[in-house]
Amino acid sequence: MSEINKEMGIIEVVEKYPQTVDVFRSHGMGCLGCAAARFENIEQGAMAHGIDLDALIKDLNKVAEKSH
Template identity: 75%
Template sequence: MKITKEMSITEIVQKYPQTVDVFMKHGMGCLGCAAARFENLAQGAMVHGIDVDKLVEALNKAVE
């Protein structure tokens, strides 16, 4: 696994720009918001009511 739920949202998008579509499909369109810089993936998913494990799986599929 390349992407983990401990990584920040901004870090993921910077390293793997192809993940933007995955975030959008899961209802996380706030990639440029201030919280995305400080929240890790698990925190951001929780705020949006998203299953973080499914999101991590989808993100990792996108970067394979």
Template identity: 60%
Template sequence: MITKEMSITDIVEQYPKTIEVLLGYGMHCFGCMAARFENIEEGALAHGIDVDKLMIDLNKAAN
């Protein structure tokens, strides 16, 4: 299960199918340095994305 506290890098490494979800939300940051230090909640907020909706979509892709 993906949580808001997980780093973006950890998410895409553990669940590669989530890359498409992130791209769909306009989050291309999984390859940048911030992805290692930022959790998914911080990244979503920085992009003006609804965190709860993103989490639902990420977890659907991960399963």
């Protein structure tokens, strides 16, 4: 079951699932503390960094599901 989706805010996901920080970083989104991360959703952040959105969402959900 997919909980994290592309419309969710980056910081919203990190606050709810702290273990996703490593997933964001491994996909090339290492600037989770930057100002843009505060207002961008996952899709916007992925587009800005040229990241495969589907792969990122899949990996984020894999990690989030392990926390349940």
